[in-house]
Amino acid sequence: MPPFSSIVFFFFFFSISLLHFSVADLGTAAHYAPPYLPTECYGGDGSQFPSNGQFAAAGDAVWDSLATCGRRYVVRCVSGDCKEGQVVVPVVDYAPTTASTSGATIVLSEAAFDQIANLSSSVINIEFELRIRRAKQRKSKLDRAEAKGSFRTRETAHVRARSRFCFHFYVYLDSLGVIASP
Incomplete structure (x- = not known):
């Protein structure tokens, strides 16, 4: 391999390594209304809910027993009656397919759903990503x-x-x- 092509090859892969590739998953989201208690994760403890009222129940696609409780997801609407932006929600409950609307991946509280889509929509398509807390x-x-x-x-x-x-x-x-x- 000639030296010049080696340099081009090196810079090409160096440039590619600087790009950010998305690791988000696609799914669906629905919303649910109060009463939110009791939950699968925390029972009747109302202190589990964030003060802004934005939280989620995990559908079967993301539910991993009680290990899912407390995980935070970044959720963005990709199609449907969407609004701009995204919402970060902690998982506080389990929404089995029989209970969740249309087998949604994530079921959002009304406040969280209203942040990314209009409440008149029953189900939207979303992009969601687990937010990892760094030590x-x-x-x-x-x-x-x-x-x-x-x-x-x-x-x-x-x-x-x-x-x-x-x-x-x-x-x-x-x-x-x-x-x-x-």
Whole structure:
């Protein structure tokens, strides 16, 4: 393989790796009205519901026993009587196919459904994605330096990172024979 095509090949795959691919699933959503208690997850405990009234019951497609309770989903309407935007809802209940409207993937509270679609619709098509909570990370040296007001440390670290990348890229090109040694 000629050296030039290796460089093009490398940059092509490097560019592709920077793109974001969606990992959302498609399904349907319905809505249900109060009373919301008792729930499969928390029984009669009313403190389970978020103050904004936006929550969901998991249909058979996403229900994984009690492990589903508390999971948060980002839900967006993709077709039907949709509104702009998305809603993030925690799962607080189970909606078996016999109880959920048309075997919906997720059954949303009226407040959550109204956020992404008109309540006059009984079922909409949705795109939904599990929101993963990241563990709190320890502050790095750079974050601690920035908190102290030492921006020079952060700038120096970025320069070092660029230098390391350039060095490794130079070594890669040299291994391909693109760079002529003196």
